[in-house]
Amino acid sequence: MAGRRDGVLEGLAGNPAAPSSVLLRLLGVEDIHHIVRIVVWRKDLPQDVVDAVVTHPDRRIRSLYGESGHADPEQRARLLDGHPGDAFVLAHGPMMYRATAPPLPDWAYERLLDHPREHVRYELVRFGYLPPHIAVTLADHEEWSYRVAACRAWDELPEAARRSLLDDEDDDVRTAAALHVFRGDEELTTELVGRLRGDGRLGEVLESGALTREVAQRMVTERPWIAKLALNPTLPADLVAKLAVDDDPSVRLAVSARPGLTEEERAAIDHAVDPEDRLDTLRWVWDARDDPEVLRRCATSAHVWLRRSAAVCQGLPDDMVELLSGDEDFVVRLLLAEYHPAAPAELLLDLWLHGSHRAVGMLIAKPQFPSAGLAARFNDAADPRARALVVRDPDATPAQIDRLSRDPVAAVRAKAARDPRLALPRVRELLAEPETLHAAAASPRLGAGEMHALLDEVGVPRQTGRMSAGPSSP
Template sequence: METLYSVRLEGLAANPSAPEDILLRILEHAEHRIRAALVHRPGVPGAVYDAVMRHPDPRTRRLLAMDGRVPAGLRARLAADPDPAIRMAVAWGPDLRWDGAEPLPAQTVARLAADPDARVRHALCELASLPGAVRAALAADADPKVRRNALQLWRDPPPEVVDAALDDPDPDVRRQAMLHGYRRRPDLVAPLLADGCESVASDAVLDRAQALALSRHDRPCMRAAAAANPSLPADLVTELAADPEDEVRLAVSLRPELTEKERAAIDYRVGARDRLRPPRWFRDRLDDADLLRRYAASAHVGLRRLAAHSPHLPGDLVARLARDDDSTVRALLAEHHPDAPADLLLAVTLESPHVFRFERLRHPNFPHAGLARLAGSPDPVARMLAVRDPGASPAVVERLSRDGEPRVRAAAAGDARLPVARVLELLDDPAAARSAAGNPGLPVRSMERILYDVAIL
């Protein structure tokens, strides 16, 4: 149960100024939720890492295995943990969760690939940095679930690996191999279409009979997949442009060969918050300058949204889409382009209704300087951002720490510019106590009091 005392303790566990002995006491005596805050903090002392490695609770050791801030050498030590759940956590690792996580040593990866527990080998297939030779070995693993996962997560396996898997005794492995091989092996298209595979319907080179069957399919999703297929004959494109289903007509309207006039003649609909999934042919052409220029300049908002997915947009198109009157275009551009403009990143963070908007704060172009001007905004999110201005005065931070919105007080409570007296007051504010306990200016005697209140000291 969360109490004011436990909330303070969780904040203290993440306090960058907390002495090593206080952190070790928290690790030894606090509940798992508090230990998680301690392990995930930046700047964990080496002695604390060593204590986590020896911790009797496997859930705590697992936290260390999945944290991208932890040096790879420390995570590698857990590859020998007696608990297979810990070894699984090391295997799938933090690659998809943390930017810049240090890759595991090659010998550790090899050890995990030979782990006696198939669940560990299965998890290793998730590792984004997995070498091709190791992935090939996993594709030939004794366990069919491992073989299937190795193929499923391999973006472009060599033809010899795919061909060997086509003869696999396990039907799921064979199907994964077919999904990799149908572009090279036209004989694999028909059985995949018969199985209702939409991705193949949208991407495979179709013969006339297949194209006709898909265009008349009783399932709208299959007709929509056919409508996106680059090999669909022109007469069937025309037919599907008048399909009774919105999703089919929309798929036709996104085809690259259409003129603006032809698109405008189609009764397509794109909702204000619809996220269009880029077709595979478009994902393969994200660096096609001519295509991107046509799509970015189109009156079709769906095409502009597709263009905004490309990280290769030149500067003039970035500037154009950053001014687009469609909020989803702007949000997609901020999400996908490595050089998204600073004013766009700020605008998307302020205007988006989604919690993911705060991910933009980590973008290197996000404009922190000058955010103090937002301190008087009626928008509480804007006032939260004001605290992030390195030039904000202590007076501004203190004023925000008394804001009527709990989220704003919490944002200000952890700021090092806040006077100590105000930090201590905020320890009694349920909305801000966690942040106040994590404030680097919190005196050590106050940290010890937090431990005392939960009977750790």
């Protein structure tokens, strides 16, 4: 029964047609935390469910709502009117993958910045998201950490505020400010090199700061940072030549990827890139992300690190997008598919069908992932992943969806079970199959009565009066 119960709850929690009455019952599931998370993190959560969540006696449920990147900011901010401990999760904010949640209303930030609990204020200014127009108001705050937070909105700060932060009495504030302007400034670069020993930000300074001869010679002996140093365009030529024959292959690789080298000079350096190597985007390429000529040179380079770096830049010319979509390096193609809005639909489809990297699974959510014509193309495909794509085709017929629901592969049947084109009697049959139960429970074909009957079957109590999901907690 446990397996059936889990499947019913997971399916109903994600069912797009689940009414408020069903979602409110699901909030009472105490023993399976991720079920409540699915409910609370839904898009367009009904207002009565929002009301129940933000006033819920269980702190965990309120916290989940505070962490939701899909929640309306005005509704999330209501948590400030509840238990004082709820402010912490608002200060931290949602952690979305490659996205930023909509900001809270200004009044909420004002209350968080003046919150009586120090750890709430600290969380917001050090790790939370502050809209630039709020951050700039902190440039002359008496607390040093607030002034550090103001530096995150550097481009919006008035010139006078920038000068003040660069000359601040606090080392941390001066460092945060200097990290925005040190490039091209030997004095600031030298100060930061001395100040950031043991700090991960030192790598950024060594890679792109203006190095004096003295600093360069000293740092070339410090092995933890030498590969970053090898990328620095101001590194003296004799030190570059020395690092080009270094025993460490990562150092030679960095030298080979320096800006300004010819293709022949890059090829002359003994370097290699393994298909599985994780390489950060080259900073000098990223800095030129809107320069089509630099990106063109990188995209046509024989050096795969340059091509990988160009692939993430949205300023890449259209013909270079087409070129990199057929690159021999899998990572180049994957990065292009992940980051470029004009990545060809066929590239996304090919990677999704044949790629083994975990990132390919997310490509199906891209707006340019194909949908039209997939039914005719993959209805009889040998690959079950291809057959499952039929449900994406808006022109797929109910008969084709029904056929998929009888596929020998359970994962394909599950895809069909969620599709609103599948007839209700067939959905009910799939509810009886353990392998498709969770997907059938997510079918929008189910009515509210059937959903409640499923909850009755697996022992979720009906709501009577004020909902309770555990003792009230701070």
